[in-house]
Amino acid sequence: MNSTSDDTMLLTTPFHSRVSRACELNAWGSWKGYTTPKAYTDVELEYFAIRSTTGVFDLTPMNKYRITGPDAGPFLNRLVTRNVDKLGIGRVGYTVWCDDAGQVMDDGTIFHLGENDYRLCAYARATDWLFWSALGFDVNIEDETAAVAALAVQGPTSCAALTAMGLEGLADLKPFGLAEYDFEGETLMVSRTGFTGDLGYELWITPRLAETLWDRLFEAGAPYLIKPFGSDALEIARIEAGFLQAGVDFVPAEEAVRNGRTRSPFELGLDWLVDLDKPLFNGRQALLREREQGSRYRFVLLDVDGNKPAHNSFIMKGRRKVGTVTSAAWCPTAKSNVAFAQVELPHGAVGEELVAEIYYQRELHWTRVLAPCRVIEAPVFNPPRRRATPALPF
Amino acid sequence: MTDHDVVLVGGGHNGLICATYLARAGRRVTVLEAGESPGGCAATREFAPGFSVSSCAQWLNQLNPEIIRELSLEKHGLQWAARNLASVSLDAGGRHLVLQGEQLEGERLTARDRESYPSFRRRMLRYAKLLATACGTRPPKLVESNLADRLNLVKLGLGLKMLGREDMGELMRIILINMYDLMEEHFDSEQLKALLSLHGVLGSHMGPRSPNTVFGYLYHCMGEHHGYLGPAQVQGGMGALGNALAASARDAGVEIRLGTRVAGIDTRAGRVVGVTLSGGEQLRAPLVVSSADPVTTFEGLVGYRNLETGTVRRVSQIRYKSGCAKLHLALSGAPQFTGLDPSRLGQRLVIAPEMDYIERAFNAVKYQECSAEPAMDISIPSVNDPTMAPPGQHVLSAIVQFAPYAPAGGWEQHRASFTSSLLDCLEHYAPGISAQVVGAELLTPADLEARHGMKGGHWHHGELSLDQVMMMRPFPGATQYGTPVAGLYLCGAGSHPGGGVMGQAGHNAAREIIRREAAA
Numbered sequence: 001m002n003s004t005s006d007d008t009m010l011l012t013t014p015f016h017s018r019v020s021r022a023c024e025l026n027a028w029g030s031w032k033g034y035t036t037p038k039a040y041t042d043v044e045l046e047y048f049a050i051r052s053t054t055g056v057f058d059l060t061p062m063n064k065y066r067i068t069g070p071d072a073g074p075f076l077n078r079l080v081t082r083n084v085d086k087l088g089i090g091r092v093g094y095t096v097w098c099d100d101a102g103q104v105m106d107d108g109t110i111f112h113l114g115e116n117d118y119r120l121c122a123y124a125r126a127t128d129w130l131f132w133s134a135l136g137f138d139v140n141i142e143d144e145t146a147a148v149a150a151l152a153v154q155g156p157t158s159c160a161a162l163t164a165m166g167l168e169g170l171a172d173l174k175p176f177g178l179a180e181y182d183f184e185g186e187t188l189m190v191s192r193t194g195f196t197g198d199l200g201y202e203l204w205i206t207p208r209l210a211e212t213l214w215d216r217l218f219e220a221g222a223p224y225l226i227k228p229f230g231s232d233a234l235e236i237a238r239i240e241a242g243f244l245q246a247g248v249d250f251v252p253a254e255e256a257v258r259n260g261r262t263r264s265p266f267e268l269g270l271d272w273l274v275d276l277d278k279p280l281f282n283g284r285q286a287l288l289r290e291r292e293q294g295s296r297y298r299f300v301l302l303d304v305d306g307n308k309p310a311h312n313s314f315i316m317k318g319r320r321k322v323g324t325v326t327s328a329a330w331c332p333t334a335k336s337n338v339a340f341a342q343v344e345l346p347h348g349a350v351g352e353e354l355v356a357e358i359y360y361q362r363e364l365h366w367t368r369v370l371a372p373c374r375v376i377e378a379p380v381f382n383p384p385r386r387r388a389t390p391a392l393p394f
Numbered sequence: 395m396t397d398h399d400v401v402l403v404g405g406g407h408n409g410l411i412c413a414t415y416l417a418r419a420g421r422r423v424t425v426l427e428a429g430e431s432p433g434g435c436a437a438t439r440e441f442a443p444g445f446s447v448s449s450c451a452q453w454l455n456q457l458n459p460e461i462i463r464e465l466s467l468e469k470h471g472l473q474w475a476a477r478n479l480a481s482v483s484l485d486a487g488g489r490h491l492v493l494q495g496e497q498l499e500g501e502r503l504t505a506r507d508r509e510s511y512p513s514f515r516r517r518m519l520r521y522a523k524l525l526a527t528a529c530g531t532r533p534p535k536l537v538e539s540n541l542a543d544r545l546n547l548v549k550l551g552l553g554l555k556m557l558g559r560e561d562m563g564e565l566m567r568i569i570l571i572n573m574y575d576l577m578e579e580h581f582d583s584e585q586l587k588a589l590l591s592l593h594g595v596l597g598s599h600m601g602p603r604s605p606n607t608v609f610g611y612l613y614h615c616m617g618e619h620h621g622y623l624g625p626a627q628v629q630g631g632m633g634a635l636g637n638a639l640a641a642s643a644r645d646a647g648v649e650i651r652l653g654t655r656v657a658g659i660d661t662r663a664g665r666v667v668g669v670t671l672s673g674g675e676q677l678r679a680p681l682v683v684s685s686a687d688p689v690t691t692f693e694g695l696v697g698y699r700n701l702e703t704g705t706v707r708r709v710s711q712i713r714y715k716s717g718c719a720k721l722h723l724a725l726s727g728a729p730q731f732t733g734l735d736p737s738r739l740g741q742r743l744v745i746a747p748e749m750d751y752i753e754r755a756f757n758a759v760k761y762q763e764c765s766a767e768p769a770m771d772i773s774i775p776s777v778n779d780p781t782m783a784p785p786g787q788h789v790l791s792a793i794v795q796f797a798p799y800a801p802a803g804g805w806e807q808h809r810a811s812f813t814s815s816l817l818d819c820l821e822h823y824a825p826g827i828s829a830q831v832v833g834a835e836l837l838t839p840a841d842l843e844a845r846h847g848m849k850g851g852h853w854h855h856g857e858l859s860l861d862q863v864m865m866m867r868p869f870p871g872a873t874q875y876g877t878p879v880a881g882l883y884l885c886g887a888g889s890h891p892g893g894g895v896m897g898q899a900g901h902n903a904a905r906e907i908i909r910r911e912a913a914a
């Protein structure tokens with residue numbers, strides 16, 4: 001069991017001895033009760049490792065729940081918006097889950113590990129909700145956040161580096177596929193998943209072998225210019241790839257205090273994750289109603305003129321405020337200034353021209369820029385190598 | 395294809411009342427009742443050869459007279475064995491206290507008691523009247539209230555205002571406190587304080603010092619608002635009311651199937667489609683109305699896995715712990731209570747000499763133990779209605795508080811000892827009664843649950859406390875008789891306003907169903 005909470009002294013992950021040695025800047029942040037580096041050496045260099053060679057990210061603090069038992073499938077199907085029946089063994093699926101009001105509680109991934117055996121990875125702590133949801137189902141739920149150490153290995157040379165470490169045949173693993181390898185007598189699980197939008201993998205292992213794994217990985221990866229990266233570099237990569245961040249781009253429904261501050265999957269542009277043909281899942285009734293009556297907001301990707309990230313900007317249509325920015329970054333590879341925004345409907349159709357009201361400060365001097373921006377259809381970074389199977393050699 | 399517009403689960407009094415109103419509005423209604431007789435907790439049963447008793451509810455003091463009239467229950471066989479009975483608080487030494495309407499009698503009353511009681515009572519009746527207004531309609535919703543709801547709220551608000559500044563302030567002050575403190579403020583006589591506070595805790599898992607008991611007391615007082623100056627006794631026992639309701643229902647075209655247990659309420663894609671009986675037979679209907687308690691309805695019949703998590707969480711948080719048992723005695727002759735004029739034997743007899751006595755009795759059940767000296771609310775129905783026992787012999791029926799639902803080791807270890815401690819207790823007030831016993835039956839909360847199907851054996855199908863009344867009854871999201879499952883409604887004691895043989899839940903539910911389904 002994981003015995004952490006957000007307000008106790010921060011815990012360290014099983015990789016900490018290695019992470020702290022590499023963390024030259026000594027710049028630490030807190031992620032759900034764990035101390036994790038914001039940056040190791042230089043954010044930009046770390047970002048470019050993700051995009052040009054291989055970057056490594058310690059994702060152990062991610063909340064992980066093991067769900068087993070005869071009703072594991074039906075339980076998950078009632079919990080999440082996607083149809084879990086369609087997720088084969090050895091596959092991973094991205095999904096969201098909602099409360100009864102159809103408001104997103106969290107997003108995460110479901111790993112179908114075996115028959116009646118799943119892992120759910122979540123941004124927020126979910127034990128309470130999972131246990132309420134388990135009433136009436138024959139399932140066993142175990143919080144294995146601390147029992148599984150995890151690394152993301154991301155970037156064009158990641159497959160080559162991992163293969164060099166001994167993961168033979170990894171190139172054939174399809175996106176969202178799972179594979180198992182023997183590692184020092186234990187199972188090393190590898191999934192072709194990640195939060196960077198690039199070719200990449202996530203490695204899952206017992207904490208006992210965490211340091212060994214790190215050492216072997218960096219040794220094998222040296223010729224492939226492997227480099228650890230922190231949360232700041234990840235932030236740029238995930239915005240470039242168009243990925244939402246819980247707690248940033250939406251308020252998890254159970255954490256919201258104020259009325260109306262939560263969002264439905266439709267309002268987050270996640271319609272594709274919602275299977276209304278499933279006879280029953282949390283939020284279905286409310287989402288059917290929303291389909292009929294219309295949503296309040298639209299999630300949009302904006303291409304903003306200039307190179308000032310539109311952090312926290314208001315989005316204007318003429319003189320009217322129609323939305324706010326939730327995430328923004330200058331995206332170096334795509335060479336574009338991207339912002340995620342929530343705009344009031346009917347605004348936000350692809351191609352619509354809006355204005356981002358950007359405030360920034362230089363030496364105590366605040367400046368306001370009205371940057372024209374337009375709604376774009378798709379994320380600015382989406383290279384073929386992300387999907388190519390076998391993984392392209394580098 | 396279906397032969398039913400509405401399938402109604404449970405033929406308790408609320409279910410039958412709801413069915414009758416629906417049938418009169420042109421619906422084809424089928425009532426499915428697990429028991430062999432109609433009426434649910436309004437039942438009569440022969441528990442020993444020749445001895446019959448109202449086997450669950452025994453006093454009729456809340457049934458809305460308007461419903462009696464509208465359903466022509468008297469035409470359908472409802473007869474009164476006695477009405478406006480006095481309540482006698484028994485004293486082991488024979489110095490009893492008698493309460494009937496505004497009349498108080500008892501040698502241990504002080505001048506202050508005699509003076510305070512009438513004004514206290516009138517004020518409580520003003521509050522009860524307001525409460526009755528709120529109980530007569532569906533409760534407003536917590537949020538998204540529409541015009542009708544707002545009007546109801548306005549009516550309530552106006553009602554509150556009409557009470558006048560002083561009354562309203564006093565209501566606000568007392569509603570969250572407890573009977574113990576309220577009684578201490580007004581009266582000297584322990585007997586009087588205990589008798590009134592018993593009304594506040596009857597059927598609940600509370601002692602006089604528990605919050606919510608003033609609300610319980612006002613809920614009880616609604617009977618007086620409806621014109622019951624004291625409890626009434628139905629000729630032939632409460633089962634006769636069940637029969638009259640069934641006759642009225644059949645007259646309106648309702649089909650009643652007794653001995654028919656519903657095994658499951660069937661849903662598809664969040665909508666009700668019918669029910670499956672325990673024998674496997676399926677009945678299809680666009681509307682299902684359940685008079686079973688909410689926990690049984692959602693957990694047992696719909697099934698948690700067919701509901702969204704938020705609903706499951708709400709349902710599993712409903713408090714329904716009971717502490718109420720029933721004792722039935724077959725007596726070879728009329729019992730003799732010390733100092734009680736035999737002409738009073740047919741009144742309501744209460745054993746609750748002091749508030750602390752009730753509180754101590756309650757203490758035990760908090761720890762799943764039987765009260766050593768329980769409070770009792772006693773009826774000897776054969777006095778007013780000789781058909782209940784062989785000639786010259788009698789039946790004693792007592793509501794007993796408190797008895798746990800699941801004592802350590804199980805009831806079978808405690809049944810005999812608890813029964814004999816109840817007899818000891820009675821013996822204290824009616825010496826010689828034990829020798830008259832020719833048959834005895836103890837119905838524990840678990841027995842009541844097994845017989846009548848209400849979760850925990852709870853009087854109100856779920857505790858009646860401020861967190862579980864009005865728009866929170868049975869839980870937010872299933873208020874106004876509708877539920878999160880489209881086409882599924884509730885109409886029993888677990889919904890607004892609550893339990894007691896009152897009929898209001900069934901009546902309001904029918905009105906709401908007719909209104910909503912017409913709009914749909």
Ligand SMILES: Cc1cc2nc3c(=O)[nH]c(=O)nc-3n(C[C@H](O)[C@H](O)[C@H](O)COP(=O)(O)OP(=O)(O)OC[C@H]3O[C@@H](n4cnc5c(N)ncnc54)[C@H](O)[C@@H]3O)c2cc1C
Pocket residue numbers: 403404405406407408409426427428429433434435436450451452453454455456597654655656657685686687690695718719720793842845846847848851852853854855885886887888892893894895896
């Ligand atoms: C010990 C005790 C004493 C009481 N004394 C009094 C009193 O003196 N005066 C008073 O006014 N109130 C009294 N009450 C309270 C009163 O009896 C109840 O609140 C009231 O009768 C509830 O009526 P109802 O119609 O809502 O539900 P019920 O009478 O409980 O009816 C529900 C019906 O549904 C049926 N049912 C449940 N599940 C199924 C299923 N799956 N399939 C088919 N049928 C099903 C049950 O068999 C039952 O007949 C007492 C309660 C108790 C427990």
